[in-house]
Amino acid sequence: MKIVLVDDEKVIVEGIKFIINRYIPECTVVGAAYNGLEGVKLIHKLKPDIVITDIRMPQADGLEMINRLKEKGCQTKFILLSGYTEFEYARRGLNLGVLSYINKPVEEDELQACVYQAMKTIRDEKAKSREVDDLKQNIHSRMQERALRDILDFGSDNIELMEESLEIAQFQTEGSWFACIILEFDSNNDALKESGLQQVYALIDQTFGQFRAVHRFRYSATQIAMVVSQGSPIGYADLVRSMHRLKEEVYLQTEWTTTVGIGTVQKKAAGISQSFEEARYALSYKVVKGANAIIEYTEITNQSGRRQPVSDEMIAKLETALDNVNEKECLGIIREIFRMMDAESGLNPADIQLQCLNILLASIRKMSFQQLQQNDFLGRHILSLEGMSKFRTMEFLEEWMTEVIRRIIQFKLEHNIPQKKDIIAEVKEYVKAHYSEPITLTDLSARFFISPYYLSQFFKQKTGETYVNFLTQIRIGKAKELLEKTDLKVYEICQMVGYTDTQHFARVFEKLIGFKPREYRKNLPNE
Known part of the structure; x- marks a missing residue:
C-alpha cells in the first residue's frame, strides 16, 4: 500500500x-x-x-x-x-x-x-465495496435478462413498452446495432450445470470482447441466448468468426458440442426480437445441417429461392389433421406430398431434405421442447434426426416420416392433449391465478405443452393482444383494486402484483390509468 x-x-x-x-x-x-x-x-x-x-x-x-x-x-x-x-x-x-x-x-x-x-x-x-458492487451488478444483470427475455419471447409489437424496459435495464440503445445468437448444447447432461454455465459465460465474454457489449443468459435447459450490441455496424463475418472461436473453446474446455443459430444484424433495438426469431429459425435447420453446426440465417434464406413443391395450403392441412389427431388423414397427406416430390423434376437431395424439414417443423411446431424430450422416439429421431440424416431413398424417407407422424399422434393421445380444446383459455385462467409470480413464456410453454413461439403467436391470434399486454392489464387491474380497498403502501402493492421495480410499476400504471398510483388513490371518492 x-x-x-x-x-x-x-x-x-x-x-x-x-x-x-x-x-x-x-x-x-x-x-x-x-x-x-x-x-x-x-x-x-x-x-x-x-x-x-x-x-x-x-x-x-x-x-x-x-x-x-x-x-x-x-x-x-x-x-x-x-x-x-x-x-x-x-x-x-x-x-x-x-x-x-x-x-x-x-x-x-x-x-x-x-x-x-x-x-x-x-x-x-474494499471487500465490502466489492460485495456491494457485485450485488449491484447481479441485480443489474437480472434486470437486463428480464428485459431481454420479455423482448425475445413476446416480440416488439409494443415499441414504447419495449424501449421503456430497455431504459430501466440501463441498455445503451441510441445509435446501436444488435444481433442475436442461440447456442444449443448437445451434451449428455439434461441441463447445463451452474459451474459449466459460468465457464461458458466467461468464454463468451472473452471471445466477444471486441464488441461493445454482449448480454448472455440461460434461455432453456440446454440453450444460451446472446444479444451482441455495438455503436457501429456489426460485421456479420466478424460475428461468425467469433462464434467459431467460441465453439472451439467450449469444446476444448468442456467437451460439449454446440449447435448455433445466428440471426441478422439489426440497426435499432426494435429489431432484437426479429434477429432472435431468425436465430431460432436458423437453429431449427439443425435437422438438415446436423448437430455441431453453426447455422447462419442468411445462409438459410439463400436456400429458400428453390422450388417449393409442398404448398403452404398442404402444410396447413397437415397441421389441422394433427390438431384433430386424425392419423388416417395425416398419413394420406404425407403420401400425397411425397408423390408430388416424386413428380417434381430436378430436385436434389438438399431440396428433398428442405421439403422434409418443412413437413417436420409443421408437425412439431405446436409441441414444446420438453414434450419432445419426454418421448424416447421423438427425442431421438426428431432432436437428432437420425432418420433424415441417413436416408438413401425416397421410399425410406417416406417410411421414416410416416413413423414420426404416428408417434406424434400416439404421444398426443397418451397425454390427452386433444381434450385441451381451448389452450388460450387455460393459459388466461392460469395467469389470472398466478399474476403475482414471475411468469415467463418458457414456464407457460412447459406447463401447457406448447412451444414458446407458437404460444406467443397463437395468443395474439386468439385474443387480439399480446401476452405481455394481457398480463399487464391483469396486474394493473389488481393494483387498482388494492389501492381502492386497502391501506397498503404503493411499494407493497407493486410487489404483490408481480413487479419488482416501483418506478416501472408507477409508469405502467400511469400509462394505463392516466394517474400515478398515489394520485389515483388520492382522487378516489370519499364514501
Missing part, C-alpha cells in the same frame, strides 16, 4: 520512512511533504492509501489539511502525530475520521500496529 508522510521536521520524516521500509514491507513511502499546503497538493496528486501526518505545521496544520482533503472527497486513511498530549486534537481528529493518534517520539511497535490497523480497515472497506 502507498504511504505519504507529512511533517515539518525532515529528521522525523526520514526516521518514519526507515521504520516502514524495514518493518512494514507491505507498504511503500511514495512521497513526503513538509507543510500542510504541500501535503494537500501531494496527497491529491498521489492518492495514497495511508497518510501519516504531524498536527502542528506551518501554513496549514495537519487537521486543517485533512479537512480540506475530506471536502474534496479524499478516501485516504490518516494517522496523526503530535508531540503534545492534547485531548482537543484527538477529538477533532476523531471527527475527521482519523484512525490513530500517536505521540512523539514515535515508537516502532506503535507505528507498526497503527499502520497494520489502517491496512486492515482499508481491506475490509
Whole structure:
C-alpha cells in the first residue's frame, strides 16, 4: 500500500520512512511533504492509501489539511502525530475520521500496529465495496435478462413498452446495432450445470470482447441466448468468426458440442426480437445441417429461392389433421406430398431434405421442447434426426416420416392433449391465478405443452393482444383494486402484483390509468 508522510521536521520524516521500509514491507513511502499546503497538493496528486501526518505545521496544520482533503472527497486513511498530549486534537481528529493518534517520539511497535490497523480497515472497506458492487451488478444483470427475455419471447409489437424496459435495464440503445445468437448444447447432461454455465459465460465474454457489449443468459435447459450490441455496424463475418472461436473453446474446455443459430444484424433495438426469431429459425435447420453446426440465417434464406413443391395450403392441412389427431388423414397427406416430390423434376437431395424439414417443423411446431424430450422416439429421431440424416431413398424417407407422424399422434393421445380444446383459455385462467409470480413464456410453454413461439403467436391470434399486454392489464387491474380497498403502501402493492421495480410499476400504471398510483388513490371518492 502507498504511504505519504507529512511533517515539518525532515529528521522525523526520514526516521518514519526507515521504520516502514524495514518493518512494514507491505507498504511503500511514495512521497513526503513538509507543510500542510504541500501535503494537500501531494496527497491529491498521489492518492495514497495511508497518510501519516504531524498536527502542528506551518501554513496549514495537519487537521486543517485533512479537512480540506475530506471536502474534496479524499478516501485516504490518516494517522496523526503530535508531540503534545492534547485531548482537543484527538477529538477533532476523531471527527475527521482519523484512525490513530500517536505521540512523539514515535515508537516502532506503535507505528507498526497503527499502520497494520489502517491496512486492515482499508481491506475490509474494499471487500465490502466489492460485495456491494457485485450485488449491484447481479441485480443489474437480472434486470437486463428480464428485459431481454420479455423482448425475445413476446416480440416488439409494443415499441414504447419495449424501449421503456430497455431504459430501466440501463441498455445503451441510441445509435446501436444488435444481433442475436442461440447456442444449443448437445451434451449428455439434461441441463447445463451452474459451474459449466459460468465457464461458458466467461468464454463468451472473452471471445466477444471486441464488441461493445454482449448480454448472455440461460434461455432453456440446454440453450444460451446472446444479444451482441455495438455503436457501429456489426460485421456479420466478424460475428461468425467469433462464434467459431467460441465453439472451439467450449469444446476444448468442456467437451460439449454446440449447435448455433445466428440471426441478422439489426440497426435499432426494435429489431432484437426479429434477429432472435431468425436465430431460432436458423437453429431449427439443425435437422438438415446436423448437430455441431453453426447455422447462419442468411445462409438459410439463400436456400429458400428453390422450388417449393409442398404448398403452404398442404402444410396447413397437415397441421389441422394433427390438431384433430386424425392419423388416417395425416398419413394420406404425407403420401400425397411425397408423390408430388416424386413428380417434381430436378430436385436434389438438399431440396428433398428442405421439403422434409418443412413437413417436420409443421408437425412439431405446436409441441414444446420438453414434450419432445419426454418421448424416447421423438427425442431421438426428431432432436437428432437420425432418420433424415441417413436416408438413401425416397421410399425410406417416406417410411421414416410416416413413423414420426404416428408417434406424434400416439404421444398426443397418451397425454390427452386433444381434450385441451381451448389452450388460450387455460393459459388466461392460469395467469389470472398466478399474476403475482414471475411468469415467463418458457414456464407457460412447459406447463401447457406448447412451444414458446407458437404460444406467443397463437395468443395474439386468439385474443387480439399480446401476452405481455394481457398480463399487464391483469396486474394493473389488481393494483387498482388494492389501492381502492386497502391501506397498503404503493411499494407493497407493486410487489404483490408481480413487479419488482416501483418506478416501472408507477409508469405502467400511469400509462394505463392516466394517474400515478398515489394520485389515483388520492382522487378516489370519499364514501
